[in-house]
Amino acid sequence: MKEMDQGIQYMKEGKLEEAAKYFTGAIEQNPNDPIHYINFGNLLLHMKDYGRAQKFYQKATQLDEEAATAFYGLGNVYFEQDEFNDARVNFQKALTLGLDEADVYFMLGLSCLYDEKFKHALPYLQRATELNGEDADVWFQYGLALAQTEQLTNAKEVFIKVLELETNHSDAHYNLGVISLFNENIQEALAHFTRALEIQPEHILAANGKNQIEKMLADNE
Template identity: 65%
Template sequence: MSDIDPGIQYMQEGKLEEAAQYFTEAIESNPEEPVHYINFGNLLLHMKDYQRAERFYHKAIELDPKAATAFYGLGNVYFETEQLDKAQEYFQQSIQKGLEEADPYFMLGMTFLYNEKYRLSLPYLQRAQELSPQDVDIQFQYGLALAQSQQLEQAREAFEHTLQLEPQHSDAHYNLGVIALHDEEIRQALEHFNLALEIQPDHLLAGNGKKQIEKMLGEQDG
C-alpha cells in the first residue's frame, strides 16, 4: 500500500476532515510529490470547493507535466462550473497523457452532449462503453447520444443493454417507448411507458407519453 491510501480510505468513508488532515500532512512531509496535490484536489472537488481544487491540480501539473489524473481533475472542475470548452480541452489532454480509462472518455463525450453536439459525443461515449461495458450511466448516455443522432436501432440496443444492467431504469424504458412510438409500434410504446411509471410513478414524460397513446387508441377504437 502507498502512503496515500489512508487518505483515500477516509474519503470513501465520508470522513472528509480526516482526509483533509491526512493530505495536508502528506504534502508537508513531501511537498514535491504531485499525487498528494491530486488527491487533495479530488477531495476539494468532492466538496465542491472548485477554486481551491483548481489550484491543487495546477500545482500537481507544475510538479509533473505528465500527471494525467491532474488534467482529468481540472476537466471535472471546469465541467462542474459549466466551462465546457475548457473541460473538453483538459479531458482530451488527460487521454493524450495516458489515462486510458472509461471516465475521461465518458466525460469528454458528456461535454459534447451538453453542447448538443451529439454526433461528436458518439466516438468518446462508445470508447467509454467499450472500456466499461457494465457501467449503467455510460450505457444510458451512449443510448441518448445515438437517439439524438437519429441512430434509433443502435439506440434501442443501448437502452436494452441498460435494462439488462439495471432492470429498474425508468428512463431507459421511457426512451424505448419513444423509439417504439417513432416506429409506430404503439402497443410496445405503451408497455414501456407503463413500465417506466411502475418504477417511477412521477415520471412526467412517460405519463405524457401514456396519455398521448391512450388518446390515439381511443380515437382508433372510436
C-alpha cells in the same frame, strides 16, 4: 500504511476532516510531489469546493506537466460547473497523456453530449462501453447519443442492453417508448411508457407520452 494512503482511506470512509489533515501534512513534507496536490484536489472536488480544487490540480500540473490525473481532475471541476468546453480540453489532455480509462472516455463523451455536440460524443461513449461494458449508465448515455444523431435502430439495441444490465431503468423504457412511437408501434410505446411509470411514478415525460397515446386511442374508438 503511507500517510497518502491513509488520507485516501479516510476519504473512502467519509472522514473528510481527517483526510484533509493527512493530505496537508503530506504536502508540507513533500511540497514538490504532485500526487499530494491531486489527492487534496480530489477531496475538495468531492466537497464541491471547485475553486480550491482547481488551484490544487493546477499546482500539480505545474509540478508535472504530464500529470494526467490532474488534468482529469480539472476536467471534472469544469464539468461540475457546466463549463463543458474547458472540461473537454482537460479530459482530452488526460487521454493524450496516457490515462486510457473508461471514466475518462465517459466524461469526455458526456461533456460533448451535454454541450449538444452529439456526433463528437459518440466515439468516446462507444469506447467507454468497450472498457466498462457492465455499467448501465455508460450504455444509456451512449444510447442517448445515438438517438440524438437519429441512429434509432442502434439506439434501440443499446437501450435494450441497458435493461439487460438494469431491469428497472425507467429512462431506458421511456426512450424505447419514444423510439417505438417514432416507428408508429403504438402499443409497444404504450407498454414502455407504462413500465417507466411503474418504476418511477413521477416520470413526467413518460406520463405525458402515455397520456397522449391513450387520448389518441380514445379518439380513434
